[in-house]
Amino acid sequence: MLDGIRDAVKKFLTGNASYDVAVEEFIKELQKSLISSDVQVKLVLSLTNKIKERLKKETPPSNLERREWFIKVVYDELSALFGGDKEPEVNPKSNPWVIMLVGVQGTGKTTTAGKLAYFYKRRGYKVALVGADVYRPAALEQLRQIGKQINVPVYGEPDSSDAVGISERGVAKFLSERYELIIIDTAGRHGYGEESKLLDEMKEIYEKVKPNEVVLVIDASLGQKAFDLAKKFHEASNVGSIIITKMDGTAKGGGALSAVAATGARIKFIGLGEKIDELEVFNPRRFVARILGMGDL
Amino acid sequence: MNCFDRLKKAFSSFTEKISNKLEEKKEEIKETERPSGPPQEPVVTSDTQVPEQDQTPKRETTELKPEQRIADQAVQNSENVQRREDRKFDLFGFIRYKEIKEEDVSDLIDELRFELLEDDVSLEVTEKILEDLKRNLVGKKVSRKENLEQLIHESLKKSLKDILKKNYIEKDVVETIKTSKKPFVVMFFGVNGVGKTTTIAKFAMLLKKSGLSVIIAASDTFRAAAQEQLAVHASKLEVPLVKGKYGGDPASVAFDAIQSAKSRGIDAVLIDTAGRMHTDKDLVEELRRLVRIAKPNLKVLVLDSLAGNDALKQAEYFEKAVGYDFVILTKVDADAKGGIALSLAYELGKPVMYLGMGQDYDSLVKFNPDWFTERLLS
Numbered sequence: 121m122l123d124g125i126r127d128a129v130k131k132f133l134t135g136n137a138s139y140d141v142a143v144e145e146f147i148k149e150l151q152k153s154l155i156s157s158d159v160q161v162k163l164v165l166s167l168t169n170k171i172k173e174r175l176k177k178e179t180p181p182s183n184l185e186r187r188e189w190f191i192k193v194v195y196d197e198l199s200a201l202f203g204g205d206k207e208p209e210v211n212p213k214s215n216p217w218v219i220m221l222v223g224v225q226g227t228g229k230t231t232t233a234g235k236l237a238y239f240y241k242r243r244g245y246k247v248a249l250v251g252a253d254v255y256r257p258a259a260l261e262q263l264r265q266i267g268k269q270i271n272v273p274v275y276g277e278p279d280s281s282d283a284v285g286i287s288e289r290g291v292a293k294f295l296s297e298r299y300e301l302i303i304i305d306t307a308g309r310h311g312y313g314e315e316s317k318l319l320d321e322m323k324e325i326y327e328k329v330k331p332n333e334v335v336l337v338i339d340a341s342l343g344q345k346a347f348d349l350a351k352k353f354h355e356a357s358n359v360g361s362i363i364i365t366k367m368d369g370t371a372k373g374g375g376a377l378s379a380v381a382a383t384g385a386r387i388k389f390i391g392l393g394e395k396i397d398e399l400e401v402f403n404p405r406r407f408v409a410r411i412l413g414m415g416d417l
Numbered sequence: 418m419n420c421f422d423r424l425k426k427a428f429s430s431f432t433e434k435i436s437n438k439l440e441e442k443k444e445e446i447k448e449t450e451r452p453s454g455p456p457q458e459p460v461v462t463s464d465t466q467v468p469e470q471d472q473t474p475k476r477e478t479t480e481l482k483p484e485q486r487i488a489d490q491a492v493q494n495s496e497n498v499q500r501r502e503d504r505k506f507d508l509f510g511f512i513r514y515k516e517i518k519e520e521d522v523s524d525l526i527d528e529l530r531f532e533l534l535e536d537d538v539s540l541e542v543t544e545k546i547l548e549d550l551k552r553n554l555v556g557k558k559v560s561r562k563e564n565l566e567q568l569i570h571e572s573l574k575k576s577l578k579d580i581l582k583k584n585y586i587e588k589d590v591v592e593t594i595k596t597s598k599k600p601f602v603v604m605f606f607g608v609n610g611v612g613k614t615t616t617i618a619k620f621a622m623l624l625k626k627s628g629l630s631v632i633i634a635a636s637d638t639f640r641a642a643a644q645e646q647l648a649v650h651a652s653k654l655e656v657p658l659v660k661g662k663y664g665g666d667p668a669s670v671a672f673d674a675i676q677s678a679k680s681r682g683i684d685a686v687l688i689d690t691a692g693r694m695h696t697d698k699d700l701v702e703e704l705r706r707l708v709r710i711a712k713p714n715l716k717v718l719v720l721d722s723l724a725g726n727d728a729l730k731q732a733e734y735f736e737k738a739v740g741y742d743f744v745i746l747t748k749v750d751a752d753a754k755g756g757i758a759l760s761l762a763y764e765l766g767k768p769v770m771y772l773g774m775g776q777d778y779d780s781l782v783k784f785n786p787d788w789f790t791e792r793l794l795s
Contacts, residue, residue: 343725
C-alpha cells in the first residue's frame with residue numbers, strides 16, 4: 121500500500137496498456153491510498169474525478185517527464201484543497217488576539233493550548249491561558265501545571281461550572297492587563313446526542329467572547345467522521361484554523377483534509393509529541409507526501 | 418451511514434432490470450407453450466437432475482432446458498397428474514425466480530464498498546466482506562423486490578456477525594474476576610487521548626456494582642494532572658487510589674497497589690498507564706516493564722472508535738509489543754460506527770468487550786455482536 125502510488129506511476133510508464141486504462145489504474149491506486157489515509161470517501165471520489173479529468177484532457181508540458189507531471193497534477197489538486205503550497209501565516213493579525221480552541225474529547229486541546237502559548241511566548245508575545253473546561257476532572261489542574269512549566273498565567277475558576285462566564289471573565293481580565301495573546305481551552309465535545317447542548321455552550325462562548333480565531337484541534341487518527349464533526353463545529357462557531365495533533369504516530373492525518381473541506385479553514389500547526397515544544401508550522405508538501413504514502417515530493 | 422437507504426436505491430434499479438427481463442421471459446414461454454411438438458427429450462422429474470456446476474455461471478442455459486421439457490410434457494398429457502403438477506410448479510418457479518449473476522450485483526458491491534469504508538471498516542476487511550457477499554449472492558435465485566433486499570440484507574448481516582462472533586468472549590469479565598484468585602490485576606493501555614482514565618473509572622464502577630472491591634493504580638506519572646484526574650474519579654467512586662510522583666516509576670506505583678490489595682483483601686487492581694504512541698520505543702519498553710512487574714491477569718487495549726485506519730495499526734503494534742486480551746472501544750456515542758470492531762476481529766482475532774458510550778460512569782456497555790451489526794447497518 122505504502123508505495124502504491126509510485127508503483128502505479130511506474131506501471132503507467134512501462135506498461136503496454138492504453139493511456140486511458142493506465143489512468144484508470146492509477147486513479148484506483150490513488151483512491152486506495154487516500155482512503156487508507158482516512159480522507160473522507162466522498163471527498164476522495166470528487167478529488168480523484170477531478171484529477172482524472174485533468175490527466176485525460178491536459179498534456180504534460182514539454183519540459184516535464186510524464187511521471188513527474190502525473191504526480192504534480194495530484195499534488196496540485198491536493199494542495200489546492202487546503203489553500204496552496206505555501207506555509208500558513210501564523211502571526212496574529214492584530215494585537216491583542218484571542219484564540220479559542222475547540223475539538224472532540226481527547227484530541228489534545230489542553231496540551232496544544234500549552235504548546236501554542238509556548239510558541240508565541242518565544243516569538244515575544246505576552247501570552248495568557250484561560251481554562252474553560254469545567255467537565256473533565258482536573259482539566260484546570262492540567263492547564264495550570266502546563267502554565268507553570270512555561271511561566272504563563274492561567275485563569276480558571278476551580279469550582280465553577282459556568283464555562284461561558286469563565287471565558288468572559290478570563291479574557292476580560294487578561295485584556296485589562298494588556299496581554300497580547302489569550303488562548304481559551306474548552307472542554308472536549310462531539311455534539312451528538314446528549315452532547316448537542318455542549319455545542320450550544322461552545323456557540324455561546326463564541327458569541328460572548330468573540331474570539332479572533334477559532335482553532336479546531338484534530339487527532340491525526342480521526343477517521344470518516346471527521347467531515348461531519350468538523351461541520352458541526354463550524355456551524356456552531358466559525359472555525360478559522362486547524363491543528364492536527366499526534367502526527368508523531370502512524371496516522372496519516374487524512375481526516376484533517378476532510379475537516380478542511382468541511383470548514384474551509386487552514387491547517388496551521390501540527391503536534392508531534394507530548395512535550396511542550398513539539399509543535400511545528402504546517403508544511404503542505406510534507407503532508408501531501410504523507411497522505412499519499414510517498415517519502416518525499 | 419444510511420446504508421440501507423442507499424442500498425435500496427442501488428437495488429431498485431437492479432430489480433427493475435430483473436422484472437423487465439422476467440416480463441420478456443414470460444412472453445417467450447407463452448409462445449413456446451402453444452405449438453405442441455412431440456417430446457424431444459426423455460422425461461426428467463425435477464431440476465435436481467440439473468448438474469450442479471460448482472458456482473460457475475452458465476446456469477442460464479441449464480435453466481432453459483426444464484422449461485422446454487415442461488412445455489413439451491404439457492401436451493403429452495400423461496396419466497401421472499402429480500408429476501405434471503410438479504413440473505407446472507417448476508415452470509412458475511422459473512417465471513418467478515431468476516438467478517443473480519455477477520454483473521447484476523457489481524454496482525451494488527461498489528455502493529456497499531463505500532458504505533463500509535464510511536463506517537471506518539478498513540480497506541482490506543471491506544474487500545473480504547464484499548467477496549463473501551458476492552459468493553453468497555451469485556447463483557442464488559431471487560424473485561420479488563422484498564425477497565431480494567432481504568436476501569442481501571441477511572447475507573451481509575450474517576457475514577458481519579460471523580466475523581464479530583469469531584473469538585468473541587461471551588462470558589462477562591466481571592464474572593471472570595469474581596471466580597478468580599484475588600487480587601485480579603487488570604492493566605489498561607493505549608495511545609494518548611483515547612479515554613483510558615475515564616474507562617478505568619467506568620470499569621471500577623462496573624466492578625463495584627457487582628460487589629467487588631477495587632483499587633486503582635495511577636501509573637500515569639507523566640501527563641500533567643493525570644494523577645489529579647484519577648483522584649477525582651476515585652473519590653467520587655469511593656475507591657482507594659495509589660498515586661505516584663510525577664516523573665516517578667510507573668511500575669512501582671502498580672507494585673504498591675498490588676501489595677496494598679493483597680494486604681487489604683481487595684478483589685481487583687486496575688492499572689492506569691500513560692498514553693503512548695505505539696511507535697515510541699522507550700515508552701513501549703516502559704510498558705513491557707510494567708507488565709513484567711505487575712503480571713496482570715488481563716491486558717486491555719483502549720481504542721478510540723472515531724479513529725480511522727490507524728486504529729488497526731495501533732492494535733497490531735500493541736499486540737506485537739505487549740499483547741492484550743480484549744479491546745474497549747470508546748466514544749461510540751459520537752455517532753461513530755466503530756467499523757474497527759470488524760477489522761479487529763477479522764485481522765487480529767481480537768474481541769471487543771465493552772463500548773464506551775459517554776462521559777458518565779455507567780456508560781460502559783457490554784459489546785453485543787448482534788446489536789452492533791444492526792447498528793452498523795442502520
